[in-house]
Amino acid sequence: MxxxxxxxxxxxxxxxxxxxxxxxxxxxxxxxxxxxxCKFCQLPQEQLDFLEVFIQSRGSIKDVEKALSISYPTVRSKLDNLIESLGYKLDHYQEDKIVDEQRENILISVEKGEISVKDAAVKLNKLK
Incomplete structure (x- = not known):
């Protein structure tokens, strides 16, 4: 059945x-x-799939990036959406910390030669 x-x-x-x-x-x-x-039963399949990868990666955002072939900001965005879908709110301190992490990762990507300075400037301007 x-x-x-x-x-x-x-x-x-x-x-x-x-x-x-x-x-x-x-x-x-x-x-x-x-x-x-249950809260988890109400999540759409896309968020359940993301949650499964996140758990398999033991919460390592870098591992989630690799597993899903998505960028750090995309992982953070999906995680934030998941947290809010479960009924939790991000406080301003957490949001500021996330933006700081995103900035740092953009700068690291420039340093590693993964993105150009011009692309980094565009990404940095899009952050809060």
Whole structure:
């Protein structure tokens, strides 16, 4: 039997769905009530895939960059979006720290010859 991911959003209004009935596939026991989906169950597949790579990489952004062939700022952006999707807010200190890390990585890329000074200037101007 094929199983599908439980929908978490109402297709009509977009609000969160409740799970009302659970059953055991082995003994057919049934439980009825109002149950909320877990935070992770509500994430879109793209964020679940990113989370899986992030965990496999033990949180190493450099390893995530390599695994997904994306830039450091893209990894940070995806991570920030994931954090916010789970209901957490980034405080200003964290955001400032992230921007500082992005600047540092851009400068390191110039130093290594991975990007030109002109490209670095454009990227630095796009940061907050």
């Amino acid at each position: 094929k199983y599908f991911k439980t929908p978490s959003k109402c297709p009509v209004c977009g609000d969160q769905l409740l799970v009302r009935k659970l059953s055991c596939k082995k003994c057919n026991t049934k439980i009825e009530g109002d149950f909320l989906n």
